[in-house]
Amino acid sequence: MIIAIANQKGGVGKTTTAINLAAAFARLGKRVLLLDLDPQANSSISFLDPLSIERSAYELMTDGLAPVEQAIYRTPVEGLDLVPARINLAKFESKLIGDIDSHFRLKDRLKSVIKEYRYIIIDTPPTLGLLTVNALVAASHLLVPIQSSYFALEGTDDLLETVEKIRARPNPDLEFLGVVITIHDKRTILGRDIRGHIQEVFGKKVFKTIISRSVRLEESPAYKEPIFTFAPHSSGALQYYKLSEEVIGRV
Numbered sequence: 488m489i490i491a492i493a494n495q496k497g498g499v500g501k502t503t504t505a506i507n508l509a510a511a512f513a514r515l516g517k518r519v520l521l522l523d524l525d526p527q528a529n530s531s532i533s534f535l536d537p538l539s540i541e542r543s544a545y546e547l548m549t550d551g552l553a554p555v556e557q558a559i560y561r562t563p564v565e566g567l568d569l570v571p572a573r574i575n576l577a578k579f580e581s582k583l584i585g586d587i588d589s590h591f592r593l594k595d596r597l598k599s600v601i602k603e604y605r606y607i608i609i610d611t612p613p614t615l616g617l618l619t620v621n622a623l624v625a626a627s628h629l630l631v632p633i634q635s636s637y638f639a640l641e642g643t644d645d646l647l648e649t650v651e652k653i654r655a656r657p658n659p660d661l662e663f664l665g666v667v668i669t670i671h672d673k674r675t676i677l678g679r680d681i682r683g684h685i686q687e688v689f690g691k692k693v694f695k696t697i698i699s700r701s702v703r704l705e706e707s708p709a710y711k712e713p714i715f716t717f718a719p720h721s722s723g724a725l726q727y728y729k730l731s732e733e734v735i736g737r738v
């Protein structure tokens with residue numbers, strides 16, 4: 488199962504969801520690969536020292552001859568491996584422009600390692616460019632985090648349109664797994680209104696588990712830990728654990 492986590496709106500909790508969902512699956516004893524397709528490299532920096540990275544997602548997708556394993560790193564989390572990103576990933580689009588297989592680079596390169604992992608989770612950048620398209624072409628499922636904020640649904644139409652185009656041709660098997668509401672404040676009327684609105688638009692696709700606004704979740708990447716070791720008894724740990732169960736239940 489390959490889950491792309493995407494929303495071209497920035498700062499909605501894609502990376503936080505990718506890291507903690509990946510860590511939750513690993514804690515359940517599954518082999519997991521987290522793939523960072525964002526040149527900002529936030530997922531990578533949450534686990535690895537950037538100076539220790541030699542080969543990354545960019546080399547994985549542009550150098551078809553080198554073994555895929557060279558871009559895979561172990562993380563301190565048992566069972567969780569990582570393909571990190573570096574800033575050179577920002578060149579990906581300009582390098583591949585015009586190549587007829589440019590949408591399929593990731594899918595083709597993952598073929599040889601797919602069997603090793605129960606879950607592959609792809610963190611994507613806040614754009615609908617070639618990197619996100621590569622993620623959606625390679626993925627079996629799409630998970631969309633939507634921040635509980637006034638402009639929550641801004642841009643989701645464009646995302647769903649892109650998904651339809653990808654389903655029409657390169658990846659008819661892509662399934663819309665669901666929407667997770669993130670950074671939610673249930674104490675405010677606005678928070679409750681926004682939640683209701685997201686549920687009206689996406690109906691059953693909205694996961695029951697909602698990720699609350701939490702200082703612990705915000706802090707954990709700075710300490711290079713997923714929420715389960717950084718603050719195991721926090722609401723964030725419980726909510727991401729529940730989300731992982733819901734995801735498993737949907738497939």
Ligand SMILES: Nc1ncnc2c1ncn2[C@@H]1O[C@H](COP(=O)(O)OP(=O)(O)OP(=O)(O)O)[C@@H](O)[C@H]1O
Nearest residue numbers: 497498499500501502503613670699700701704705
């Ligand atoms: N539930 C939460 N409670 C509080 N802060 C959160 C929560 N989830 C994420 N954050 C914080 O919000 C910011 C944006 O989150 P994150 O990096 O996960 O979003 P993103 O969608 O990956 O952003 P980008 O589009 O830039 O890649 C980060 O500083 C993160 O620590």
Ligand SMILES: [Mg+2]
Nearest residue numbers: 501502525529
């Ligand atoms: Mg991110």
